Amino acid sequence: MMLGRVQVPTTVRKGEPFEVRILVQHPMETGYRRDLNGQAIPMNVVDKLACRIGGREVFSAELGSGMAANPYIAFYVVVDGPGTVEVEWSDDRGERGTVSTPLNVT
Amino acid sequence: MAGDAQVRRRAFLAITALPLAARAQSQRFQPAQDVAPLLQKLTGGVAPERGGVEIELPQIAENGNSVPMRVKVANPMTPQDHVSAIHIVAERNPRPLVATFHLGPQSGRAEIATRVRLAGTQKVTVIAALSGNRFRMAQVDVLVTSAACLDESM
DSSP states (O other): OOOEEEEOOSSBOTTSOEEEEEEEOOOOBOSOOBOTTSOBOOOBOEEEEEEEETTEEEEEEEEOTTBOSSOEEEEEEOOSSOOEEEEEEEETTSOEEEEEEEOOBO | OHHHHHHHHHHHHHHHHHHHHHHHHHHHOOOOOOOHHHHHHHHTTOOOEEOSEEEEOOSEESOTTOEEEEEEEOOOOOSSSOEEEEEEEETTSSSOEEEEEEOOGGGSSOEEEEEEOOSSSEEEEEEEEETTTEEEEEEEEEEESSOOOSSOOO
């Protein structure tokens, strides 16, 4: 289980784009680094991330080792009703994480 | 005997220092790669239009390990005409394709923000895939004072 955060505005308006910000706690190892003993540190990155609102996928991303550690992603989305923002991600070892937040739609 | 020891010491230094220096150089310096084939693959051979994509990146990035980046595509987000994907390509990174973001009409605004790693001063390319198999492209130069570490222990 991996840690993450998702942040949305306290209230959002129907039909108006708002920003969703996601932060995932992950080292995003490139596979090019070496530890103190000179051993290569194996690659380990979050490679897939998706955001669903009310069960409908509104955003997804494929990430690589070029993303900074603890990947941060912000994007916009429009909703036409209330729902829950659910973010799900997985790394190349199959480790998964989810985080969700309710949406206050006016 | 003292002279002999000095000579041996010099020889020792020479043989140990040489491979170290060579190794440090070969790994530290990441040459810019030709990303044209990758861009071709991303666009499926369609020539992208220049312009319409705004990349916000610092002109001088002090730390290549985490460079804030924002991409805005000047395009409506309607079901008929929208941005479907944004690709970020960094030509001097060992893996040039940094990330792909999938958007759609429900995005409302074709804009994303993230933090990327940059292995040295280079040109960053963004390709936006639009509906109807059209593409837009923009490039920006970034000066990176401290490249994202590739071989250092910490």
